Amino acid sequence: MMQASEQQLNEARAARAAYRAGEVRPTSGVAHGLVQANLISVPADWAYDVLLYSQRNPKPCPVLEVLDAGATESKLAPGSDLRVDIPRYRVWRDGELAEEVTDASEAWREHPDLVSFLIGCSFTFEAGLVDAGIPVRHADIGRNVPMYRTNRACNPASRLHGEMVVSMRPIAADRVADAVQVSGRYPAVHGAPVHVGDPAGLGIADIMAPEFGDAPEIRDGEVPVFWACGVTPQAAIMASKPPFALTHAPGYMFVTDVPDLAYMV
Amino acid sequence: MMQASEQQLNEARAARAAYRAGEVRPTSGVAHGLVQANLISVPADWAYDVLLYSQRNPKPCPVLEVLDAGATESKLAPGSDLRVDIPRYRVWRDGELAEEVTDASEAWREHPDLVSFLIGCSFTFEAGLVDAGIPVRHADIGRNVPMYRTNRACNPASRLHGEMVVSMRPIAADRVADAVQVSGRYPAVHGAPVHVGDPAGLGIADIMAPEFGDAPEIRDGEVPVFWACGVTPQAAIMASKPPFALTHAPGYMFVTDVPDLAYMV
Numbered sequence: 001m002m003q004a005s006e007q008q009l010n011e012a013r014a015a016r017a018a019y020r021a022g023e024v025r026p027t028s029g030v031a032h033g034l035v036q037a038n039l040i041s042v043p044a045d046w047a048y049d050v051l052l053y054s055q056r057n058p059k060p061c062p063v064l065e066v067l068d069a070g071a072t073e074s075k076l077a078p079g080s081d082l083r084v085d086i087p088r089y090r091v092w093r094d095g096e097l098a099e100e101v102t103d104a105s106e107a108w109r110e111h112p113d114l115v116s117f118l119i120g121c122s123f124t125f126e127a128g129l130v131d132a133g134i135p136v137r138h139a140d141i142g143r144n145v146p147m148y149r150t151n152r153a154c155n156p157a158s159r160l161h162g163e164m165v166v167s168m169r170p171i172a173a174d175r176v177a178d179a180v181q182v183s184g185r186y187p188a189v190h191g192a193p194v195h196v197g198d199p200a201g202l203g204i205a206d207i208m209a210p211e212f213g214d215a216p217e218i219r220d221g222e223v224p225v226f227w228a229c230g231v232t233p234q235a236a237i238m239a240s241k242p243p244f245a246l247t248h249a250p251g252y253m254f255v256t257d258v259p260d261l262a263y264m265v
Numbered sequence: 266m267m268q269a270s271e272q273q274l275n276e277a278r279a280a281r282a283a284y285r286a287g288e289v290r291p292t293s294g295v296a297h298g299l300v301q302a303n304l305i306s307v308p309a310d311w312a313y314d315v316l317l318y319s320q321r322n323p324k325p326c327p328v329l330e331v332l333d334a335g336a337t338e339s340k341l342a343p344g345s346d347l348r349v350d351i352p353r354y355r356v357w358r359d360g361e362l363a364e365e366v367t368d369a370s371e372a373w374r375e376h377p378d379l380v381s382f383l384i385g386c387s388f389t390f391e392a393g394l395v396d397a398g399i400p401v402r403h404a405d406i407g408r409n410v411p412m413y414r415t416n417r418a419c420n421p422a423s424r425l426h427g428e429m430v431v432s433m434r435p436i437a438a439d440r441v442a443d444a445v446q447v448s449g450r451y452p453a454v455h456g457a458p459v460h461v462g463d464p465a466g467l468g469i470a471d472i473m474a475p476e477f478g479d480a481p482e483i484r485d486g487e488v489p490v491f492w493a494c495g496v497t498p499q500a501a502i503m504a505s506k507p508p509f510a511l512t513h514a515p516g517y518m519f520v521t522d523v524p525d526l527a528y529m530v
Contacts, residue, residue, distance in 0.1 A: 066317055
């Protein structure tokens, strides 16, 4: 298995420690070259539903790790604590966003049997884009990536259904093919785009008004490129209304110790 | 999604129909260019165990499809019937091979709630090897691929544990790198080899005596190359002793209608 450098590990550990201590900011660009992950934790009774939903929808929901019921330390980051090491969480009740918190300990006390799923994040291939000389606009201008609900239904599984959520990056027309090829080498973190251009084809009425994250900045000669997004499980929560779920807040990810290259084909 | 050609579909349908009618032979080389799959079916109570074991061991257990409890028609082959469309099955009781059958209908009557998992098979990338001019010996000499239990433990999951099973193909030393690269483009069907040369390093005492399939023929200048194998769930059954399981017999796979290219990165 590929190993992270000492400097990368120090950055990742420092970031998790800062979030644990209360710092709150989007994680795009943090610990460059290390994998970041989406989180969804559900009571054990719902674990099979989530795992099956992920298996049937691997592009939006590529599972990197499933923790045992009640476990809070990820193998992707020894010493981590999923209750406190993410900058911002969302608590869901009956499919409604009940609150956002920066410490999920209380949710864990309420549901000590939570099963946590870490799901690949497009921030991973963003490092690959940057390394290939393809600018990542939202990072360059200090914004969160724009994310959109779409009209594309995921494959239902057991009690879960919902639509695919996508993230969007504006890419210069002459670099779109490169962006497809670079991201396509990372199938475990969403892989190649699901849609290039034509937002209306995904049911996106206003590209400037994303449902999650910040508004984009699209320049002349750029094409909106859409990737399946790890926020998709949150759309499934909204549509399917499990009694309880805990997730990260979009753009506020779990920073791991694992190099992106570990997931490159 | 990539589409199979009419000729390929006819071959796949004819093969499944023949197996359904009672024909029994290994499926290597059948319907060239279409995906074949390993089968493991377990009572619904064990489905999460199998799915989690697969998630934690993606190289030997890449899941292509999980059917709903009691379902027998695969989406990968419309009109198929998993009870009868595989040439040979194994029935497992308490971790012991109870019998081999060519029709699994009786097992399904006994356990109508079976959840079936179709798992990627190395026969998929064999087509890629052949297309790259790399001979696949066992197919060329009309034998089943040799498969070995190893000393490499899989990651345990819930009630399942066991060692990795590998398949072996002897490859000319000057084509080993090509074989790695070609198979590496198919991560959903075991991907790149897990081990090249040195059978003892996997705990294989006698390369000529595989636990499953037929003995190999290794020629001068060839290196034994080992890939993670979809028979690994059967090793987990032996080690973990679930009360009941139904699988394909090694080498006798489920032939789908899906082109290999659909799983190429």
